[in-house]
Amino acid sequence: MSNSLKPATGPTSNHDKWYFGHPAVWVLAPFALLFFFITALRRVFYKTGIKRAYKPNAPVIVVGNISVGGNGKTPVVLALAEYYSGIGLKVGILSRGYGGKSDFYPRLVSHTDKACEVGDEPRLLAGRSGCNVVIDPKRARGAKYLADELHCDVIICDDGLQHYALHRDVELVVMDDRKVGSGYLLPMGPLREGQWRLGLVDALIHNARSMPTFDNAVAPQFLMTLVANKFVNVVDPTITRDASEFAFSSCSAIAGIGSPARFFQQLKLMGLNFTNTFPMPDHHAYDASDIPRGTVLMTEKDAVKVKGFAHEDCWYLPVDAHLAADFYTLINTKLAQAGLAQVKNR
Known part of the structure; x- marks a missing residue:
């Protein structure tokens, strides 16, 4: 195994210390101030019309966050795609394709594409959603392709809350139990924008056990419940196993997501014990x-990257996001205001 493959030895990492505001981060305060001025100036340019946002011929829902790292956006994108596909709309999903190295853009992602070419999240979204998934670092160009060439009725943008070059009709922020961390801007802390932004979006979705509280005014808040399905074999997805079948096995768990500890905790809540965790x-x-020897449990996002070399005892855990009906009512109202007739009576 590579040197990077080391079991977790404690709950606190250097990343955690930075995320929650170790005193040493104050040496980065001048750079955070510079980041503030640059991003503020950029927002002013778009607000005053010096720069213009592209408005595609389909309403856009942006699923993003104000902090760096994964918070659970992908399950939200999948839930929205399933809901709007279920009411008869043609859904397009847009991603910048982070982590992929495609030779061309915009690129329509196939469920057979390699994650190293299109990115792990777009590859997962294409395999799970059954929708058109397009990657393009220039999101406006990708949105135009989805609307004009693929004739999508609604576009769900995976990340891109701060990508003001693309007009959006609905803005959603996904947060986990880390909330805003230290509350400092990059690179001093994890925030891409200040906490004030939470009051301007259309909804906050919390990937957490309980509803958090904030000192400042925020948008309507909703709890997201992640429901785990059966474990799926990475090599042969036709083979599935219940969590109970791993109860007496010697397992390892790996996770390459924004918060690996969240996945490990989820496995524990399912009654599973594992010998090692590899964040x-x-x-x-x-x-x-x-990839460790023996039984290995991982996230679906990891599975799309290791499928080509995983051994036969590797398993991933698909999850579905469940959100309250009034959440979709709120989004439908916004989409109806944007002119999407199919949602007006729902």
Whole structure:
């Protein structure tokens, strides 16, 4: 195994210390101030019309966050795609394709594409959603392709809350139990925008057990429940197993997501015990040496990257996001205001 494959030894990492505001981060305060001025100036340019946002011929829902790292956006995108496909709309999903190296853009993602080419999240979204998934670092160009060439009725943008070059009709922020961390801007802390932004979006979705509280005014808040399905074999997805079948096995768990500890905790809540946990950086580029021997449990996002070299005892856990009916009512109201007739009576 590679040197990067080391079991977690404690709940606190250097990343956690930075995320929650170790005193040492104050040396980065001048850079955070510079970041503030640059991003503020950019917002002013778009607000005053010096720069213009592209408005595609389909309403856009942006699912993003104000902090760096994964918070659970992908399950929300899948839930929205399933809901709007279920009411008869043609849904397009837009991503910048982070972590992928495609030779051309915009690129329509196939469920057979390699994650190293299109990115792990777009590859997962294409395999799970059954919708058109397009990657393009220039999101406005990708949105135009989805609306004009693929004739999508609604576009769900995976991330891109701060990508003001693309007009949006609905803005959603997904947060986990880390909330805003230290509350400092990059690179001093994890925030891409100040906490004031939470009051301007259309809804906050919390990937947490309980509803958090904030000192400042925020948008309507909703709890998201992640419901785990059966474990699926990475090599042969036709083979599935219940969690109970791993109860007496010696397992290892790996996770290359924004908060690996969240996945490990989920496994524990399912009654599973494992000998080792291997937290990896978000979007980690796996190789065969990263995969432990024996039974290995991982996220679906990890599975799309290791499928080509995983052994036969590797399993991933698909999850579905459940959101309250009034959440969809709120989004439908916004989409109806944007002119999407199919949602007006729902």
